[in-house]
Amino acid sequence: xxxxxxxxxxxxxxxxxxxxxxxxxxxxxxxxxxxxxxxxxxxxxxxxxxxxxxxxxxxxxxxxxxxxxxxxxxxxxxxxxxxxxxxxxxxxxxxxxxxxxxxxxxxxxxxxxxxxxxxxxxxxxxxxxxxxxxxxxxxxxxxxxxxxxxxxxxxxxxxxxxxxxxxxxxxxxxxxxxxxxxxxxxxxxxxxxxxxxxxxxxxxxxxxxxxxxxxxxxxxxxxxxxxxxxxxxxxxxxxxxxxxxxxxxxxxxxxxxxxxxxxxxxxxxxxxxxxxxxxxxxxxxxxxxxxxxxxxxxxxxxxxxxxxxxxxxxxxxxxxxxxxxxxxxxxxxxxxxxxxxxxxxxxxxxxxxxxxxxxxxxxxxxxxxxxxxxxxxxxxxxxxxxxxxxxxxxxxxxxxxxxxxxxxxxxxxxxxxxxxxxxxxxxxxxxxxxxxxxxxxxxxxxxxxxxxxxxxxxxxxxxxxxxxxxxxxxxxxxxxxxxxxxxxxxxxxxxxxxxxxxxxxxxxxxxxxxxxxxxxxxxxxxxxxxxxxxxxxxxxxxxxxxxxxxxxxxxxxxxxxxxxxxxxxxxxxxxxxxxxxxxxxxxxxxxxxxxxxxxxxxxxxxxxxxxxxxxxxxxxxxxxxxxxxxxxxxxxxxxxxxxxx
Numbered sequence: 133x134x135x136x137x138x139x140x141x142x143x144x145x146x147x148x149x150x151x152x153x154x155x156x157x158x159x160x161x162x163x164x165x166x167x168x169x170x171x172x173x174x175x176x177x178x179x180x181x182x183x184x185x186x187x188x189x190x191x192x193x194x195x196x197x198x199x200x201x202x203x204x205x206x207x208x209x210x211x212x213x214x215x216x217x218x219x220x221x222x223x224x225x226x227x228x229x230x231x232x233x234x235x236x237x238x239x240x241x242x243x244x245x246x247x248x249x250x251x252x253x254x255x256x257x258x259x260x261x262x263x264x265x266x267x268x269x270x271x272x273x274x275x276x277x278x279x280x281x282x283x284x285x286x287x288x289x290x291x292x293x294x295x296x297x298x299x300x301x302x303x304x305x306x307x308x309x310x311x312x313x314x315x316x317x318x319x320x321x322x323x324x325x326x327x328x329x330x331x332x333x334x335x336x337x338x339x340x341x342x343x344x345x346x347x348x349x350x351x352x353x354x355x356x357x358x359x360x361x362x363x364x365x366x367x368x369x370x371x372x373x374x375x376x377x378x379x380x381x382x383x384x385x386x387x388x389x390x391x392x393x394x395x396x397x398x399x400x401x402x403x404x405x406x407x408x409x410x411x412x413x414x415x416x417x418x419x420x421x422x423x424x425x426x427x428x429x430x431x432x433x434x435x436x437x438x439x440x441x442x443x444x445x446x447x448x449x450x451x452x453x454x455x456x457x458x459x460x461x462x463x464x465x466x467x468x469x470x471x472x473x474x475x476x477x478x479x480x481x482x483x484x485x486x487x488x489x490x491x492x493x494x495x496x497x498x499x500x501x502x503x504x505x506x507x508x509x510x511x512x513x514x515x516x517x518x519x520x521x522x523x524x525x526x527x528x529x530x531x532x533x534x535x536x537x538x539x540x541x542x543x544x545x546x547x548x549x550x551x552x553x554x555x556x557x558x559x560x561x562x563x564x565x566x567x568x569x570x571x572x573x574x575x576x577x578x579x580x581x582x583x584x585x586x587x588x589x590x591x592x593x594x595x596x597x598x599x600x601x602x603x604x605x606x607x608x609x610x611x612x613x614x615x616x617x618x619x620x621x622x623x624x625x626x627x628x629x630x631x632x633x634x635x636x637x638x639x640x641x642x643x644x645x646x647x648x649x650x651x652x653x654x655x656x657x658x659x660x661x662x663x664x665x666x667x668x669x670x671x672x673x674x675x676x677x678x679x680x681x682x683x684x685x686x687x688x689x690x691x692x693x694x695x696x697x698x699x700x701x702x703x704x705x706x707x708x709x710x711x712x713x714x715x716x717x718x719x720x721x722x723x724x725x726x727x728x729x730x731x732x733x734x735x736x737x738x739x740x741x742x743x744x745x746x747x748x749x750x751x752x753x754x755x756x757x758x759x760x761x762x763x764x765x766x767x768x769x770x771x772x773x774x775x776x777x
Contacts, residue, residue, distance in 0.1 A: 173275040174202075177224050181212060198431040199402050203271040207459050208433035214295040214459050221269050222293035225277060230266065230294045237264075238306035245307060248484035251299040266294045297459065300484065304464065312467050315480040319579040325641055326595055328585040328634040331761055333641050363678060366671050367701060370708045373664030376657075377715050380553040381722070405504055406436040406487030406572065410474045412766065414495040415451035420771045422455045424498040429505055435460040436486040440477045444468050471762035474565075475581030475588035482580050485572055493610070494566040496769040499523070500608035507569040510606055519574035519601035520593065522555075523567035524548050528611045528772060530731040535621055537735035538742040539614035540728065541720030548723035552605050559657045560650070561603040562635075563593035567610040574601060584762050585638075587631025594635060594658065598650055613772050622749055623765040629669065629753030630761070636662045668712065669750035672743055679705050713739045 178188055183206070194205040207214060215231050222229035237256040238244075247254055256264045269277055281287055304311075320327040332340060350358035407428075409421065425437060437457075441448050443465040452463055464481045478492065489511065493499060500506075500523075507521050524547035527540035547564060554561050568589065578592070578599055585591040593603055615621040639646060639658060647655035682702040686693045693699050717736045721729060756763065 173278070174271055177220070177271070177274055178206075180224065181217065181220055183211075187211075194431070194433070198434055200431070200433040201270075201272065204433040208431070210458055214297055218268070218293055218295045221274075224274075225269070225281060225293070227267075227281075227288065228292045230292050231298055233266065233294060233298050233302035235302045235305035238302050240307045240310055244303060245311070245483045247303055248300055249486050251296040251303075254299060254303070263290055265291050266299060267291055268296050268299055269293060297462070300462065304484070308465075308467050311480055311483055312469050314483075315476050316469065316471075316583050318479075319582050320584075323579055326579065326598075326638065327582055328591070328638055328761075331634070331637065331757060336637065336641055363701065366667070366674065367678075367704050367708065369664070370668055370671060370675065371704055373660055373668050374708055374711050374715065376660040376664065377550070377719065378711075380550045381715055381719050383553045383556075385552070385723075386556065402431060402434045402508070403488035404434050404436050404486050405430055405508070406438065406485040406490045407493060408438050408440060408478055408481055408485070408490060409493045409495060409497075410440045410477045410481075411448050411452075411495045412442050412445055412472075412474075412477075413448060414769060415447040417495050417769045417771055418448065418451035419455060421493075421495055421497070422452075422457065425461075425493075427501045428499065428503070429501045432458060432460045437461045438464050438481050438484065440464045440466060440481040442466055442468060442472070442477070471583055471764070473583055473586060473588075473762065473764045475585060476583035478588070479580040479583060482572075482576065488572055489569060490572050490575060491569045492566055494612070494769075496612055496772070497566055498528075498611040498772065499567060500610065503567070503606070503608040503610065504569075506606045506608045510604065511569070511571065514604065516571070516574070517600070517602050518604050519571050519578075519596050520561075520563065520603040521569040522547070522551060522561060522563050522593075522603060522605050523569070524551075524605070524607070524609045525564050525567060525612050526609045526728075527614045529613045529616070530728065530735075531733070532614075533616045534735040534738040535618065535742075536614040536616050537732045538738060539621075540724075540732055541717060541736060541739075543612075543614075544721070544723050544728070545716065545719030547605075549719045554657070554661075555603065555605045558602055560597040560654055560661070561593045561605075562590035562632075562661060563603065565589040566612070568592075569606070585631055585634050586627050586762065586764055587635060590632060590662070591635045591638065594639060594662075597654065598639070598646065611772070613769070615767065618745075620767060622745070622752070624767045625746065625749035626752045626756060627765040629666070629750045630756050632662055632666060633753060633757050634761070636666060666750065669743075669746045670754070672709075672712075672747045675705055675709055676744075679709060712743070716743075 175185070175188060183191075188202065191202045191205040191209075194200070195202050198205070206212060207217060219229045219231070233256070237259065238254065239257060251268045253268075254266045256266060258264075281291075320329045324330075325333075347358070347362075350361075407425065409425075411418070411421075414421075428435070437460055439452055439457075439461065441452070441463060449463060449465070452461075457463075462484075464477075464484070466477045466480050469476075482490070489508065491504065491507065503523055507523070510521055511518070525543050526547075527536060527543050530537045530540035551561055565587070566589075574596070578595055578601070581588040582591050582595075596603060615624060639662070643655075650658070679702070682698065682705065686699070686702065694702070716739060721732070721736070724732070
């Protein structure tokens with residue numbers, strides 16, 4: 133019995149390896165047709181669809197250029213719909229065609245999701261006692277299939293043709309319950325020490341209780357001494373965080389950071405690139421998103437765009453369908469379940485990612501057209517250990533309000549000053565929430581995103597470093613709009629602080645073991661990055677109070693107090709407050725172009741109030757971590773408005 137016949141009878145029992153054997157026909161096998169005859173058969177089939185030799189030659193040239201197939205280029209061109217193409221394929225082979233598949237007839241067997249990545253064959257549950265083996269045929273095997281059907285005519289009663297899209301839709305639906313449970317539970321079940329599902333684990337809760345008790349008792353019985361020790365400790369920790377940011381500011385940009393070099397255009401070896409976009413109640417920006425993705429400089433035949441929506445978000449799904457997306461765009465419907473977070477949706481969709489690389493965008497993003505090219509070039513020049521590349525995020529509406537201007541300065545300092553400095557020294561990177569480019573294999577090996585962490589970006593960047601991988605940066609940007617409403621900004625920033633608290637708690641469950649595994653310098657950098665950011669935000673109002681009281685005391689006691697230890701502490705507090713503002717502004721403005729600086733204008737003068745709002749958001753996050761740890765505060769988005777020059 134040949135492999136093909138075996139597969140038609142035993143498809144539910146075959147392994148992935150056996151599936152490949154079933155289609156591994158060799159050109160020198162005497163039972164198969166010669167290559168010239170195969171090409172003639174393919175040309176005859178394409179001619180039946182109305183494509184003559186000029187079209188075929190064009191598709192062949194594109195296939196050679198992009199590393200794809202003639203069939204891929206034909207379907208990506210939009211000149212023929214998948215239903216018409218595979219329907220003609222079915223008529224050519226005298227087989228039935230199923231444009232839609234009843235998911236009830238698909239059994240959720242082991243390795244079913246492999247068909248999401250490479251849809252080929254799927255046996256349906258028998259209908260009225262009649263077995264059906266669905267097949268997604270390939271143009272390159274057209275003559276081989278004809279030969280098999282001629283030699284085994286009984287297969288005409290068992291086989292049926294369908295489209296890759298129909299096969300994937302049925303598989304997504306058939307396995308949604310199991311896949312959703314895996315997205316929620318896999319990381320916690322396989323590596324609970326990396327999951328934020330439990331806020332305080334074992335010893336963390338115990339030591340937190342002991343520390344809180346000691347602080348309370350100290351404040352009750354040794355109030356003055358306790359306040360002094362707390363003041364000194366917080367001031368020095370704040371100061372070390374300030375010095376860390378100062379070092380990043382003083383580092384001169386490298387030549388690669390100072391100018392963008394033209395992206396190389398490799399021909400003939402482009403991999404499939406998966407784009408994941410999580411959308412929830414984003415119907416207002418769908419058209420803008422589709423336009424931005426359309427401008428990407430990557431062949432459509434090598435794109436795998438997955439728009440990940442909540443299944444009950446009918447408005448967003450309808451908005452996507454109204455744009456009539458091409459065959460390279462797939463809408464993934466995530467079944468409603470808790471926690472309803474972006475990382476859970478991304479992990480759910482990752483099961484069907486076909487690309488060697490994966491990039492995550494947000495609904496409102498406008499990535500640079502050549503960003504995928506630059507990321508691919510960078511990955512090619514880096515070892516496999518480099519698992520992620522972060523593109524810079526740039527705020528495009530800085531002129532709109534003081535809030536968006538401060539946001540633009542913050543993003544410029546983070547993505548164009550701090551992260552490049554960390555990447556240059558191979559230190560841990562807390563990734564941004566979008567424009568993260570991953571090696572798909574590495575992303576799957578580390579367990580993908582944590583569905584319970586509401587800043588999945590920072591978490592996954594730290595987890596990659598903890599597990600021996602590195603993250604880098606690229607130069608081509610993604611444009612975003614900052615919130616202009618204080619309530620929207622506050623909800624978003626509260627979620628960010630809550631997620632950073634989750635990430636910090638996860639990384640400090642076993643601090644000594646984690647430090648030894650990461651390296652002590654890397655672990656200290658993490659503490660200055662995440663712990664220092666949390667500390668500076670939470671204690672900023674306390675510094676203001678201390679500064680005010682000390683200023684009043686010096687005014688009453690005279691200048692001699694400046695020479696005491698309280699005076700030294702007052703000096704450091706002053707340096708912490710105003711130094712933080714200065715470094716914040718300089719980190720942002722030094723990496724901006726002149727146009728961006730004009731957009732910001734003098735709105736940077738609102739930085740003191742902005743920092744107080746950051747502190748309010750941080751304290752609100754502490755409360756939410758206790759009351760609503762996994763609630764995702766949704767940020768509404770509207771289409772971008774073009775600013776005047």
